[in-house]
Amino acid sequence: MAAPFKKTSARHLQPRVDVKTTPDTIxxxxxxxxxxxxxxxxxxxxxxxxxxxxxxxxxxxxxxxxxxxxxxxxxxxxxxxxxxxxxxxxxxxxxxxxxxxxxxxxxxxxxxxxxxxxxxxxxxxxxxxxxxxxxxxxxxxxxxxxxxxxxxxxxxxxxxxxxxxxxxxxxxxxxxxxxxxxxxxxxxxxxxxxxxxxxxxxxxxxxxxxxxxxxxxxxxxxxxxxxxxxxxxxxxxxxxxxxxxxxxxxxxxxxxxxxxxxxxxxxxxxxxxxxxxxxxxxxxxxxxxxxxxxxxxxxxxxxxxxxxxxxxxxxxxxxRKPPKEAKTRAKPTYRYNPAGKTYHPQKGDFVVLHKRKEQLARYDKYFKKFEFTKALDSAMKNGVCLRSPEVTVRVLQELMKKGAIKAALACRSDLSVGYIIQFIKRNISKPSFQRVLLDVANLVLDLYADQVGQSPVMDCQLTELRETVEQEVNYMTELSEVMGMLDTVFAAAAMKTNTTSPESAYSMTPSAVAQATDI
Structure with missing residues (x-):
């Protein structure tokens, strides 16, 4: 018997700020x-x-x-x-x-x-x-x-x-x-x-x-x-x-x-x-x-x-809004009969559980049929990649895990490749997405290197992607410089603290101690 299909779990990588709800807030x-x-x-x-x-x-x-x-x-x-x-x-x-x-x-x-x-x-x-x-x-x-x-x-x-x-x-x-x-x-x-x-x-x-x-x-x-x-x-x-x-x-x-x-x-x-x-x-x-x-x-x-x-x-x-009135429940009809729904099983009863059919997303349905190109297309639609980019990134990770990322990216039109590059450009600055999107970007360049200079759409998207990557590199360079400056300041402060501490007197040479005493 084949193992049951597992849904693609899209982790919400963006931090969520929980707002504390109090009676005064309500x-x-x-x-x-x-x-x-x-x-x-x-x-x-x-x-x-x-x-x-x-x-x-x-x-x-x-x-x-x-x-x-x-x-x-x-x-x-x-x-x-x-x-x-x-x-x-x-x-x-x-x-x-x-x-x-x-x-x-x-x-x-x-x-x-x-x-x-x-x-x-x-x-x-x-x-x-x-x-x-x-x-x-x-x-x-x-x-x-x-x-x-x-x-x-x-x-x-x-x-x-x-x-x-x-x-x-x-x-x-x-x-x-x-x-x-x-x-x-x-x-x-x-x-x-x-x-x-x-x-x-x-x-x-x-x-x-x-x-x-x-x-x-x-x-x-x-x-x-x-x-x-x-x-x-x-x-x-x-x-x-x-x-x-x-x-x-x-x-x-x-x-x-x-x-x-x-x-x-x-x-x-x-x-x-x-x-x-x-x-x-x-x-x-x-x-x-x-x-x-x-x-x-x-x-x-x-x-x-x-x-x-x-x-x-x-x-x-x-x-102030008026208090909401309690809704009266409609009387049961032949179509919605609550008989038996409030019954609690006894100790010796045999309970049969009815499992609801699991609803799969469109990309999971294509994954189940091994149609990887269509799975990526469904994840790249505006309703998914704009509202939930973490879902699209998770689909790309699943394609890498299954070894099907190259097949899913190959044989695409210039417009389709442009959408993928645009998605990479829009989300590559997010630290949680960078590793996956950099691998996908390198693979896209390998697959469509021969078309560079021939497709205006792809050339425009690649130029914008290059500018975005260069800007991120400049940011990281400036951040490294600032971190280096801070390390120097912290090291100097630590040395000054150690020099002025009472314990530092024991590490001084006899001549230095005598000179300090004369002063």
Whole structure:
């Protein structure tokens, strides 16, 4: 009985990089394709409404645009600004919106009617920070005049003014656990914690870079500051002790926000990356690439939307995909009867295994029939040699092993030989293929040496192959020279180490020791 035919096993010689899949990777890859919109100017702030359906305000140019989370289209536009607007923020009930601007005034709007309710004046510089306090009746603002002010909404008057910062105040937030705590960051490299019941700051942290964004946990015990390419974590309960510094961005970090039910921190940077940190370990668990310079980023309270604003005026909106519904299995029919397929054999049963017919590739079928020329032709087809060159190389190895490589390459047309030479030229630079392809190239030259100079197609392919081989030889020569230089450097370093070591003194001659002592 003849031995069964063995399939040609094509080894994947190219290294494969395995990507580690984590729950965070799956969670963030569940976002849909981003919807990108072009706004009128740089998007400096994105704020989500805390109440359903979680509309989000996009502040850019001289307007604040409110988007719908379902249609991802503009729901309302507030454009009562003469100059650039900043920091459009919702109140906790979603009924009011406050924003600052280059004019130095603060505007309070009714979200439903878009009407201007209050205008607070007192700053002499651009107002970049406007937020509601937890009591809903006060707001605070931070300005380029280095001041932080607290305003009373009903009376439209300034209650407090702090002037401790020495540079622009560009970020800040109000604590959600206390109606009196305010956290601000300034370009003077400091983060300050204010209590509205006192006339001065109660805590100051030195970040070391101009502060672009601050963040505070809901319980008020820990806060974060972002400036430069560093994010620093501070413990407020222990007097502002530095817990850790995160240096995972390459350029300035511009935005911080919470996501995933306050278990993850999202940071955006000028380096066009969004990074997600685990708050338990402060390690990066996922990274998102953006098409522009990130200035602002926020995630909806229900984690359904990721909105990113960029300096180029691009707004990227990514919606989370809905959960897939479980597919119901069709009822069995006479054609697909599952009877007996769920039966498990008992201990005394005799099991007859049904072997499926092994499917052979086309070149293996030709190998089985000893048609070696056709086997090589099938392996040289574009669908095989372009997508899986290792298969073609393996077929060539099998032909060499069977002693049929010369017969498979002989008696071919100029066009067919040109395809083989082209394949060799394209893959001869790969180290794992070089030995086989060099043998095949030498055999092709031996078989068709008499046709060189007579076939334009073959001459052109051979010229290109010669140039490729010469280039590889030059690369190897340069590599050998570099290796020789490195060997010289390493040898000199080793000799210097041996000379300066204490043990080398014992190998010196008595005269050399005496001379060294005199010196």
């Amino acid at each position: 969670y963030w890859k569940n976002l849909d394709v981003p919807v990108t919109k072009k706004e009128f100017g740089a998007i400096t702030d994105i704020g989500f409404c805390p109440t359903n359906p979680h509309y989000f305000a996009v502040t850019n140019s001289t307007r604040v645009q409110i988007y719908s989370p379902t249609s991802l289209q503009i729901h309302k536009t507030i454009s009562r600004f003469k100059e650039v607007a900043y920091s459009g923020s919702f109140r906790s009930d979603g009924k009011l919106l406050v924003a600052g601007g280059d004019e130095g005034s603060i505007r309070l709007f009714d979200v439903d009617s878009k009407s201007l309710l209050r205008m607070f004046k007192g700053h002499i510089g651009a107002v970049h920070v406007t937020k509601f306090l937890a009591d809903k009746t006060r707001i605070f603002s931070g300005s380029d005049d280095n001041s932080v002010s607290v305003w009373d909404i009903p009376s439209e008057r300034e209650l407090l003014s702090y002037r401790e910062h020495q540079d622009y105040v560009r970020c800040g937030l109000a604590s959600t656990s206390s109606q009196d705590l305010i956290l601000t960051g300034s370009y003077d490299h400091t983060v300050k914690l204010y209590d509205t019941r006192m006339n001065e700051s109660v805590m100051t942290f030195q970040h070391g870079h101009p502060i672009e964004s601050v963040l505070m946990f809901p319980n008020g015990g820990i806060c974060l500051s972002a400036g430069g390419n560093v994010i620093k974590v501070w413990d407020l309960l222990q007097g502002g002790r530095l817990l850790t510094s995160l240096r995972h961005h390459h350029k300035t970090v511009t935005s911080l926000s919470f996501c995933n039910n306050f278990t993850r921190i999202l940071s955006g940077s000028v380096d066009r990356h969004i990074k997600i940190f685990d708050i338990s370990t402060y390690k990066v668990v996922h990274t998102l690439d953006m098409p522009g310079t990130v200035l602002s980023a926020a995630v909806s309270p229900n984690d359904d939307l990721l909105v990113v604003g960029m300096a180029e005026g691009l707004l990227s909106i990514q919606k």
